[in-house]
Amino acid sequence: MTAQLLTHTPGQSRYGKLALAMRDRILQGEWAPGEVIPAESALAQSYGVALGTIRQALALLVEDGVLQRRHGRGTFVTKGVDGASMMRFFRFRGVDDGQSEAPESRILSSRMRSASTQEVNAFTMVKGAQVLQLERLRSLGNDPCLLETIVVPLPLFGKLAESDSDSWDDLLYPMYQQRCGVVIQKTHDSLSFSQLNATQAKRLKLAPAHPCVLVERQAFDMAGRCVELRTTRGDAFSFKYTTQLQ
């Protein structure tokens, strides 16, 4: 394999191949999330390449978010995104006031059902496979602010379906990792505008047809598979998001 990495292949750099090889070692679990990987010098020696080449390979994985480097300490496998908080799209009362920033979380319902066509495609499942669907309400103090519908594929998240939702953590992604071994690595969020229906409005303590922001998220694990679909609704007038170009 090492020999393979050293042969010249047009259109593919050596450090590119090294990055893929090291990525595999992470996906295979040889290097686990949160752990250190061998030192640059050790990697260079074991792969039989120069230090600079290993550094370029590591740089790719760092840019990819798979690795993190800490001067004097070592190179670590990323633990995955924590909250990837939906709160970043909003500005609710109390958040900026330096008050308690931790939103509470309440599971309203939890049920198993057959996957829709969209879900079958997103999760690359077979037709008729099962998913777990959750309804969750997030609140700041006594004010409900976000209403979420969360769908995860079922063989993978079986541990969650079995357990009591009262024992769940407020942050789902770290819990996915602990209970199901799923590390959330990336998310894609699509934002649009809509209006609340009657039941949604009631849960958010707003009027029916109140304007809301709709966040449709796909969350991906380290292998790049989509492992969660989430729909979040919040008061449009609390929406605040900033972005910069270039």
Added chain:
Amino acid sequence: MTAQLLTHTPGQSRYGKLALAMRDRILQGEWAPGEVIPAESALAQSYGVALGTIRQALALLVEDGVLQRRHGRGTFVTKGVDGASMMRFFRFRGVDDGQSEAPESRILSSRMRSASTQEVNAFTMVKGAQVLQLERLRSLGNDPCLLETIVVPLPLFGKLAESDSDSWDDLLYPMYQQRCGVVIQKTHDSLSFSQLNATQAKRLKLAPAHPCVLVERQAFDMAGRCVELRTTRGDAFSFKYTTQLQ
């Protein structure tokens, strides 16, 4: 100066100082937007450093968006953002249908006035300085879709205040560069939701109090100075924005 770059200064790498030095040459106009800069080897020789060190310095400026590298051709000073189109926040009819994607632009009004406190701060002007304020309507076909209020500081944009707005281009940023020598390098956009007032609604052919997206933009030149404040309003139901985390 070159000697200065070679002395060891704790807390500042040599390539960092080189990057600042080269950035200055761009800001001073020695290397103009769109032009090639000297080859890596020439730079390394003239600064008296190794090739790898120059490459690290260039990498910083590339990451910063000031330079662009093209294999086999050379390293170029960025021309600046073109449209930085507000359309990226929306999904209007006709845009996805593969029809004409170029929105038309019409200046509704143009006037000079004293800067507000907010504008004085943003533009770092003296109190009572003058600004140019424009109202602009962007349309797709016959459908008005975005209403903009644009404010620029006046000594700098004097050429614009003098000329007839009928002769203006649809894209403002390239025109800023041609007529006023201002290159837009970065933008900060802040998104929120609001409702249209009567006159805004009339111009967008929507009902008063219709929900709208509010985009508040600050645009910066290559030196990092804020040189434009822009407020854009569009139909909330046409809002569509995607982002990814990690």
Added chain:
DNA sequence: GAGTGGTCTAGACCACGAC
């Protein structure tokens, strides 16, 4: 073919963090 940036090597020394 000449000139550019891209890849790679094999060293050296520095700065940071933990023991």
Added chain:
DNA sequence: TCGTGGTCTAGACCACTCT
């Protein structure tokens, strides 16, 4: 004090672009 990543050097050769 030791091991880590960060900086820097002085070369070599490859791949792309233009003429």
